[in-house]
Amino acid sequence: MNTPSIEDYIKAIYKSGSQGEITSRDIARRVGVSAPAVSKMLRRLVELKLVRMHPATGIHLTPFGERTALQTIRRHRLLELFLVRELGYHWDEVHAEAERLEHHISPLFEERIAEKLGHPDFDPHGDPIPTAAGIMPNIEEIPISAAEEGSTFVITRLQDLPELLRYAASLELLPGAVIEFLGRQPFGGPYNILVSGESVALAPEAAEQIFGRTMA
Numbered sequence: 001m002n003t004p005s006i007e008d009y010i011k012a013i014y015k016s017g018s019q020g021e022i023t024s025r026d027i028a029r030r031v032g033v034s035a036p037a038v039s040k041m042l043r044r045l046v047e048l049k050l051v052r053m054h055p056a057t058g059i060h061l062t063p064f065g066e067r068t069a070l071q072t073i074r075r076h077r078l079l080e081l082f083l084v085r086e087l088g089y090h091w092d093e094v095h096a097e098a099e100r101l102e103h104h105i106s107p108l109f110e111e112r113i114a115e116k117l118g119h120p121d122f123d124p125h126g127d128p129i130p131t132a133a134g135i136m137p138n139i140e141e142i143p144i145s146a147a148e149e150g151s152t153f154v155i156t157r158l159q160d161l162p163e164l165l166r167y168a169a170s171l172e173l174l175p176g177a178v179i180e181f182l183g184r185q186p187f188g189g190p191y192n193i194l195v196s197g198e199s200v201a202l203a204p205e206a207a208e209q210i211f212g213r214t215m216a
């Protein structure tokens, strides 16, 4: 792996913050580095005015840090869609490529990609693409694992993990797919769902990382 950049840390802090309190341990896990590396980087990010730290309130991105995070996420998601649509990549191949490229493209290149793709709202696995002005659409969703028994559920997004995407594709669980949620097998077993009328046993870990909404 390449040495993680400042942008990788900022992105990790942003994503960590969207799931509650930001901890050094969570940042370390997301970036794939040790705890001391995170402490060192956090001091640098404070100097650069990207992050604010306080014993009482914890770790936060400054408005400048948040803009930086959203710009990087925008470039990542546009690149993923560009690679799939224009260069023929499979959706499980694009994450690592986008992780590298997101740090190197110019604002003009980013704008041209967005234009070429018709200013898309979502990346290949359904994650929303922040606007050029840095606005992240707020989407209400729950994981399949939290769906109600007997409900009809439309898939909107899958976590950006190559193994998960391969597994989901093999079961035809793509964004836009409509499934019926039948319930869970006992003793922490798989979730039973219907996909195009076919009964499928979905692994619990996958059911927690595939999101959507219940249809009325």
Ligand SMILES: [Zn+2]
Residues within 6 Å of the ligand: 076, 080, 094, 095, 096, 098, 160
């Ligand atoms: Zn990705």
